[in-house]
Amino acid sequence: MQNCLNTRVQKEFRQKSSFLAELRALYSSGDPSKWPKPILDPDAVPYFSEIGHLPEVSFPEDNPYSADKALLGKTLFFDPRLSRSNQIACASCHDPELGWGDNRTFSFGHDRQLGIRNAMTIMNSAYAKPLFWDGRASSLEEQSHMPIQDEREMGEHIDIATGKIAKINGYGILFEKAFGDKTVTKDRIAKAIATFERTIKSGTAKFDLFISGKADAYSDDELMGLHLFRTKAQCMNCHNSGYFSNNRFENVGTALLGETGEDLGRYLVTKKPEDAGKFRVPGLREAARTGPWMHNGSMTSLTEVIQFYSKGNPEYAQKRSTVHEGITLNSEKSTFVRLLDLTDQEISQLEAFLRTLTTKTERVVPPALPK
Numbered sequence: 001m002q003n004c005l006n007t008r009v010q011k012e013f014r015q016k017s018s019f020l021a022e023l024r025a026l027y028s029s030g031d032p033s034k035w036p037k038p039i040l041d042p043d044a045v046p047y048f049s050e051i052g053h054l055p056e057v058s059f060p061e062d063n064p065y066s067a068d069k070a071l072l073g074k075t076l077f078f079d080p081r082l083s084r085s086n087q088i089a090c091a092s093c094h095d096p097e098l099g100w101g102d103n104r105t106f107s108f109g110h111d112r113q114l115g116i117r118n119a120m121t122i123m124n125s126a127y128a129k130p131l132f133w134d135g136r137a138s139s140l141e142e143q144s145h146m147p148i149q150d151e152r153e154m155g156e157h158i159d160i161a162t163g164k165i166a167k168i169n170g171y172g173i174l175f176e177k178a179f180g181d182k183t184v185t186k187d188r189i190a191k192a193i194a195t196f197e198r199t200i201k202s203g204t205a206k207f208d209l210f211i212s213g214k215a216d217a218y219s220d221d222e223l224m225g226l227h228l229f230r231t232k233a234q235c236m237n238c239h240n241s242g243y244f245s246n247n248r249f250e251n252v253g254t255a256l257l258g259e260t261g262e263d264l265g266r267y268l269v270t271k272k273p274e275d276a277g278k279f280r281v282p283g284l285r286e287a288a289r290t291g292p293w294m295h296n297g298s299m300t301s302l303t304e305v306i307q308f309y310s311k312g313n314p315e316y317a318q319k320r321s322t323v324h325e326g327i328t329l330n331s332e333k334s335t336f337v338r339l340l341d342l343t344d345q346e347i348s349q350l351e352a353f354l355r356t357l358t359t360k361t362e363r364v365v366p367p368a369l370p371k
Helices: 002-027 042-047 067-077 140-149 158-166 171-179 186-198 206-211 220-230 302-310 344-355
Strands: 321-324 327-330
Touching: 002 220, 067 171, 067 186, 140 158, 140 186, 158 186, 171 186, 206 220, 220 344, 302 344
Parallel strands: none
Antiparallel strands: 321 327
8 A cells, every 4th residue: 555655656746746847948938939839818919918028118219328317316316405395305105115105004205294195116017007096197297297296205396396396406407418408397307217117127127037048947836826827826817028017007096096095096097987996907027025915005905916816806805886976886896707716726826926926135325316
């Protein structure tokens, strides 16, 4: 009996080892066409593109890249004088040492007011369209003015902020180098900050090394996590492309309609009832550095996030409906969110894979502010 058991165990081990060796060879081949076919929901197919390396950043025709413009944008990004109190900079909520976020559930802003959503990282924001959890900004240029003017964030009128910058003599030379003359305008401020933000891009992660041919870069658990991500876990329905997001909006059942903390999400922008409770699908690169997660920062570990999707979020504690400005709105959870029933081992393997999308923290030296 013992010999039969040992033989079976050894056979299972050899089969598993052979399967892993085959997966390792395929995924590290440098040719995604050789990878196993992903498991996709039919509704996800039109918006799908294979995961892989981040492409080169594309700069708009009306705001091309220049090193001088990026330097000006970086300086403005770290300058608290754009705020009403002269104490809050863009970098206050987007700290480079914290994955260009702030690792808080909600950020503090003007007069120590709490924000209403978790601050998204600006890393890889060049690939995000549109911007913010609700997609209210169509470009980084448009986005850059919004935190400055938001009463809960920096609390300053953009024209007043522009005037303050224009009065700082040291900015004249920076604007001249970036734009050809010393004129300070809110449009130029937006273009400079957007240019800088487009330079904040992930470097080479372990994932990139592995798919480029470094077969030994991944452990067996990381390899299985990658395979699960593309197959059983069905993460690829929403998190695809080199950015690991389809840049669409989904309702995963976290809007808390009718409860404390209610957030109507995308509906507040489009006014379409079907958009109630929808939020932008975030990119997953650097995810291990940018917690807490979800639009309301409600999840404090990657394990918790994966368990949430494994269970299909039954919404058992939510009313799923609310009345807003006389209109009844209902939470219609995405069909992508369904019971997956992942094992504890599979959850651990998925987390191991997600951590391979993270790069080392790079120390960013804040610029000297003009006087």
